[in-house]
Amino acid sequence: MINIAIDGPSGAGKSTISKIVAAKLGITYLDTGAMYRAVALYAVNAGKDPSSSEDVVPLLADIEISYKKSGEDNIICLNGIDVSQDIRRHEMSKYASEVSKIPQVRMFLVEMQRNIARNSDVVLDGRDISSFVLPDAKYKFYLTASAEERAARRCRELADKGQIVPYERILQDILDRDYNDMHRDFAPLVKTDDAIEIDSSSMTLEQVVDAVLSHIERIDEGNGTGQ
Numbered sequence: 149m150i151n152i153a154i155d156g157p158s159g160a161g162k163s164t165i166s167k168i169v170a171a172k173l174g175i176t177y178l179d180t181g182a183m184y185r186a187v188a189l190y191a192v193n194a195g196k197d198p199s200s201s202e203d204v205v206p207l208l209a210d211i212e213i214s215y216k217k218s219g220e221d222n223i224i225c226l227n228g229i230d231v232s233q234d235i236r237r238h239e240m241s242k243y244a245s246e247v248s249k250i251p252q253v254r255m256f257l258v259e260m261q262r263n264i265a266r267n268s269d270v271v272l273d274g275r276d277i278s279s280f281v282l283p284d285a286k287y288k289f290y291l292t293a294s295a296e297e298r299a300a301r302r303c304r305e306l307a308d309k310g311q312i313v314p315y316e317r318i319l320q321d322i323l324d325r326d327y328n329d330m331h332r333d334f335a336p337l338v339k340t341d342d343a344i345e346i347d348s349s350s351m352t353l354e355q356v357v358d359a360v361l362s363h364i365e366r367i368d369e370g371n372g373t374g375q
């Protein structure tokens with residue numbers, strides 16, 4: 149199976165890049181962050197505290213997450229209901245980061261991710277794909293960009309969807325999430341030594357996609373350096 153891991157901090161463009169790379173290669177795209185967001189949404193809708201493992205762990209037995217392809221996009225369903233829009237609400241980013249610290253939540257989702265990767269050619273974007281979910285993946289990327297550039301991009305993305313959130317707040321949220329994601333005890337965000345790092349701060353989308361695809365070609369030709 150072809151498994152391509154694309155990890156990196158929030159707002160580095162992982163989902164956009166992963167989606168395009170998957171489409172160009174004709175394989176599936178799996179947004180693992182959306183799974184954490186779905187668990188967070190379920191917890192919040194149930195009136196529970198997403199940062200409390202006592203609150204969240206008992207809910208896992210009632211959660212079923214599935215993906216459907218719809219044109220260019222993936223639809224994520226939580227117990228059969230399309231939650232693709234709801235999980236993108238700004239506050240869900242913070243709640244997803246909170247539930248993602250809970251080891252039982254991670255193992256619940258990691259099992260699903262490994263199963264999907266075992267059975268299909270897939271680009272997975274996340275934080276721990278290279279380090280924990282699929283440490284043996286042949287293609288590993290660490291996509292990053294400066295916090296300021298990521299905040300500016302997120303600000304524009306939200307504005308396009310009609311959500312006006314001040315830049316300073318978004319920047320602070322990004323810094324907080326970076327800290328949380330990099331410092332949690334279990335499967336934190338790290339760049340593994342064998343992942344190819346791409347800093348997209350001053351690159352266009354096309355340049356990043358081309359860089360990923362050409363590294364994949366090079367690895368296939370046996371010349372991948374892993375750096």
Ligand code: DC
Nearest residue numbers: 180181182184244245248274275276
């Ligand atoms: O990629 P995203 O912003 O949609 O992810 C939401 C949160 O989920 C993020 O703050 C960290 C967490 N996450 C994770 O811990 N591991 C993953 N593989 C993907 C996301």
